[in-house]
Amino acid sequence: MDPAKKLAALPPDWHDDLKMTVMFSPFRDKNLNPKSWDQKVKFWSDVIIEQCKQSGESLIDMQGLRATFRRNEKSPTCLETVLQEMMKYLFYYLDSK
Numbered sequence: 309m310d311p312a313k314k315l316a317a318l319p320p321d322w323h324d325d326l327k328m329t330v331m332f333s334p335f336r337d338k339n340l341n342p343k344s345w346d347q348k349v350k351f352w353s354d355v356i357i358e359q360c361k362q363s364g365e366s367l368i369d370m371q372g373l374r375a376t377f378r379r380n381e382k383s384p385t386c387l388e389t390v391l392q393e394m395m396k397y398l399f400y401y402l403d404s405k
Contacts, residue, residue, distance in 0.1 A: 319351065
């Protein structure tokens with residue numbers, strides 16, 4: 309199913325084929341371009357959080373995310389790294405309490 313039909317608010321870049329090719333690709337070594345790496349994590353983290361808010365779901369799984377964010381017959385190949393980074397942030401946040 310087209311994410312545009314599932315999500316009320318897609319990021320503006322969603323319709324930019326060149327940008328989304330980069331966003332759907334696997335992560336490269338963070339040391340090559342840390343700023344770009346962080347921007348990609350932020351992009352997907354924001355999209356995932358927004359999807360959770362819109363759907364009312366607080367539990368997510370890789371298969372569901374890949375299906376939700378399918379675009380032009382392709383699924384993002386970078387979501388595992390994004391989820392790992394989101395978990396690091398969550399554990400850091402919980403640890404600081």
